[in-house]
Amino acid sequence: xxxxxxxxxATSQLRCGIVLTVEENVCQIVGQGQRSSAGFxxxxxxxxxxxxxxGHLVAVAITPSGSEVVVWRWYDAVVLGEExxxxxxxxxxxxxxxxxxxxxxxxxxxxxxxxxxAGLPGAEWWVAGVTAAEAEHADVELDEVTRLxxxxxxxxxxx
Numbered sequence: 001x002x003x004x005x006x007x008x009x010a011t012s013q014l015r016c017g018i019v020l021t022v023e024e025n026v027c028q029i030v031g032q033g034q035r036s037s038a039g040f041x042x043x044x045x046x047x048x049x050x051x052x053x054x055g056h057l058v059a060v061a062i063t064p065s066g067s068e069v070v071v072w073r074w075y076d077a078v079v080l081g082e083e084x085x086x087x088x089x090x091x092x093x094x095x096x097x098x099x100x101x102x103x104x105x106x107x108x109x110x111x112x113x114x115x116x117x118a119g120l121p122g123a124e125w126w127v128a129g130v131t132a133a134e135a136e137h138a139d140v141e142l143d144e145v146t147r148l149x150x151x152x153x154x155x156x157x158x159x
Contacts, residue, residue: 013061013062014059014060014061014071014142014145014146015031015032015059015060015135015136016031016057016058016059016060016135016136016138016140016142017029017030017031017036017038017057017058017060017135018030018031018055018056018057018058018134018135019052019053019054019055019056019057019058019073020035020054021054022048022049022052022053022054023048023049024046024047024048024049025039025040025048026038026039026040027040027048027052027058027070029058029060029070029135030135031060031134031135031136032135032136033134036068037068038058038060038067038068038069038070039067039068039069039070040069040070041061041069041070041071041154041157041158042157042158043071043154043157044069044070044071050093051073051093052070052073053092053093055076056073056074056075056076057073057074057076057115057131057135057138057140058070058071058072058073058074059071059072059073059140059142059145061149061155061158063158064158069158071145071149071154071158072117072145073117074115074116074117074128074138074140075091075093075094075115075116075117076091076113076115076116076131077089077090077091077097077099077113077114077115077116077127078090078091078111078112078113079108079109079110079111079112079113079114079127080096080110081110083098085098085100086098086099086100086101086123086125086127087099087101087108087114087127089114089116089125089127091116097116097124097125098125099116099123099125099126099127100122100123100125100126100127101126101127102126102127102128102129102141103128103129103139106129108127108130112130113130113131114127114128114129114130114131115127115128115129115130115131115138115139115140116128117140117141119148120141120144120145120148121144121148126141128140128141
């Protein structure tokens with residue numbers, strides 16, 4: 001697949017941040033040791049104040065105008081235990097869900113917290129790595145988010 005220059009620039013700028021506060025059109029995040037503000041990509045569904053909460057991990061891209069926008073979010077969920085085909089997780093907004101692990105060989109012990117996401121191809125729910133104290137140490141599927149945005153031509157819709 002050929003990636004246009006503007007897509008290449010957007011994907012190379014994808015980084016993680018941990019949400020501190022949320023308003024409908026902007027959130028405060030911390031990442032790379034600094035606080036910053038990020039808007040939301042136009043494709044990010046509303047109401048955002050119900051979908052993004054403090055503690056969530058977000059993927060942030062830089063728009064062509066140079067501003068930062070949230071393009072994806074991972075929930076901070078608790079591992080309840082193993083289940084056939086996945087891990088049973090609990091997250092405040094969704095209750096209990098069964099998620100497919102990104103790294104099945106890595107044990108996820110009950111009671112630990114891990115990143116949970118929905119909407120990426122291959123499973124209804126995915127569980128990535130354990131939660132990290134710093135966004136840049138999060139073990140999440142940034143490549144899959146990049147692929148989703150590229151395959152659906154969503155980079156051009158960043159504003």
